[in-house]
Amino acid sequence: xxxxxxxxxxxxxxxxxxxxxxxxxxxxxxxxxxxxxxxxxxxxxxxxxxxxxxxxxxxxxxxxxxxxxxxxxxxxxxxxxxxxxxxxxxxxxxxxxxxxxxxxxxxxxxxxxxxxxxx
Numbered sequence: 850x851x852x853x854x855x856x857x858x859x860x861x862x863x864x865x866x867x868x869x870x871x872x873x874x875x876x877x878x879x880x881x882x883x884x885x886x887x888x889x890x891x892x893x894x895x896x897x898x899x900x901x902x903x904x905x906x907x908x909x910x911x912x913x914x915x916x917x918x919x920x921x922x923x924x925x926x927x928x929x930x931x932x933x934x935x936x937x938x939x940x941x942x943x944x945x946x947x948x949x950x951x952x953x954x955x956x957x958x959x960x961x962x963x964x965x966x967x968x
Contacts, residue, residue: 853894854967856880857887857913858902858932863956867900870960874967884908888916896927898967901950903933914948930966932956 854876856867864880871878879894881887884905899917903910910931917929928951935955937945942953952966 852876853896854878855887855890855896855899857884857899857905858882859905860902863902863932867958867963870963871967874964876967884913884916888913891917899927899929900963901929901931903931903935910945910950911948914945914950918949928952930954930963932958 852875854871854874856864856878858864858867858880859882861882864882868878868880876897879887879890879896881890885908887899901910901913905913908916910933914929929949931945931950931953933953933956937953945953954962954966
């Protein structure tokens with residue numbers, strides 16, 4: 850079965866870096882600068898992992914997760930990794946976990962940490 854990985858970030862530099870990290874990972878990588886485009890793609894593709902930038906124009910990570918939850922209630926075999934340049938306190942991290950975010954990474958993310966989390 851083909852495994853799909855989504856990258857959502859408004860920075861092409863971050864997208865390119867993550868794509869470079871993930872080459873040869875065994876996943877089909879889909880990259881989006883617009884969260885709405887990722888939501889549209891989810892109508893036909895069920896990602897196994899979503900790497901999500903928290904601060905994006907038009908829709909932040911919380912808003913995206915609420916929309917993902919509405920669309921993918923029937924599909925439970927996926928993880929969401931949140932990327933942010935901000936430090937979140939424990940209360941904020943717990944709130945994110947309740948939205949379905951699996952792991953929070955601070956930018957810039959290290960290749961080894963990302964690959965280990967994907968395993």
